[in-house]
Amino acid sequence: MASNDTIKKTLVVAVALCIVCSLVVSSAAVLLKPAQVKNKALDRKSNILAAAGMLEPGQSSAEIEEVYASKITPRIVDLQQGTYTDKFDPKNFEQRKIAKDPNTSVELSDAEDQANISRRENYSIVYLVEKDGELDKIILPVHGYGLWSTLYGFLALESDLNTVAGFGFYEHGETPGLGGEVDNPKWKGLWPGKEIYEDGEVAIKVVKGAVDPGANNVEHKVDGLSGATLTSNGVTNLVQFWMGEMGYKQFLANLKSGEA
Numbered sequence: 001m002a003s004n005d006t007i008k009k010t011l012v013v014a015v016a017l018c019i020v021c022s023l024v025v026s027s028a029a030v031l032l033k034p035a036q037v038k039n040k041a042l043d044r045k046s047n048i049l050a051a052a053g054m055l056e057p058g059q060s061s062a063e064i065e066e067v068y069a070s071k072i073t074p075r076i077v078d079l080q081q082g083t084y085t086d087k088f089d090p091k092n093f094e095q096r097k098i099a100k101d102p103n104t105s106v107e108l109s110d111a112e113d114q115a116n117i118s119r120r121e122n123y124s125i126v127y128l129v130e131k132d133g134e135l136d137k138i139i140l141p142v143h144g145y146g147l148w149s150t151l152y153g154f155l156a157l158e159s160d161l162n163t164v165a166g167f168g169f170y171e172h173g174e175t176p177g178l179g180g181e182v183d184n185p186k187w188k189g190l191w192p193g194k195e196i197y198e199d200g201e202v203a204i205k206v207v208k209g210a211v212d213p214g215a216n217n218v219e220h221k222v223d224g225l226s227g228a229t230l231t232s233n234g235v236t237n238l239v240q241f242w243m244g245e246m247g248y249k250q251f252l253a254n255l256k257s258g259e260a
Contacts, residue, residue, distance in 0.1 A: 046064055048068070051155065073130065143238060148179070151172040164196065181228065194221075202239075204239060
């Protein structure tokens with residue numbers, strides 16, 4: 001009687017097992033994808049509301065969806081023109097994809113690339129909060145390189161388009177306990193009330209150590225992250241970049257004057 005322990009039979013079993021496993025993994029990925037997309041969208045909405053100070057502790061996913069749908073209006077901005085555009089549907093807008101496409105982004109020179117992102121998208125999605133028909137807050141996506149990773153977050157401004165309403169990151173790979181302290185609610189709580197511009201120039205920055213209350217221009221300064229100077233510098237750079245000429249500055253000026 002022939003032995004079952006032949007190389008041929010071993011290979012057949014191995015190949016069959018690989019095929020079965022591949023089918024199981026592929027099927028699981030396909031079946032779980034809608035849930036993953038939904039959860040990712042919910043997380044984004046949660047972070048937008050959190051930046052605007054509109055996320056309450058313990059809110060259910062249904063409540064988050066309701067608040068977002070009733071309070072937030074997404075719009076697409078042409079960063080080159082500093083105006084709104086209808087070229088893209090906000091529901092299907094993929095900003096990272098836009099940033100990678102040479103047709104919808106621009107390569108940055110070393111002098112321009114303060115945030116260390118290489119390319120800047122020509123279009124961005126922004127989120128408006130209106131009250132009684134007037135702008136109450138605006139939430140702006142920002143990103144830039146820290147020490148180990150690109151940090152992605154939202155910066156919310158009050159209706160004067162200068163005062164910070166809130167700030168937070170939803171994705172990064174900084175060191176836990178050091179640069180990862182960008183997630184610390186206490187540190188994020190230092191941002192509301194700070195001012196972006198002074199005499200039309202971007203003035204806000206994260207300083208080394210704690211801000212001296214008696215120092216000049218304290219309204220433009222935020223405490224640094226202890227033991228994470230490079231991450232702190234990265235936060236300064238990305239905020240200054242996106243609030244500057246290559247970012248939202250022209251759009252914010254047009255929005256303030258009614259020309260957006």
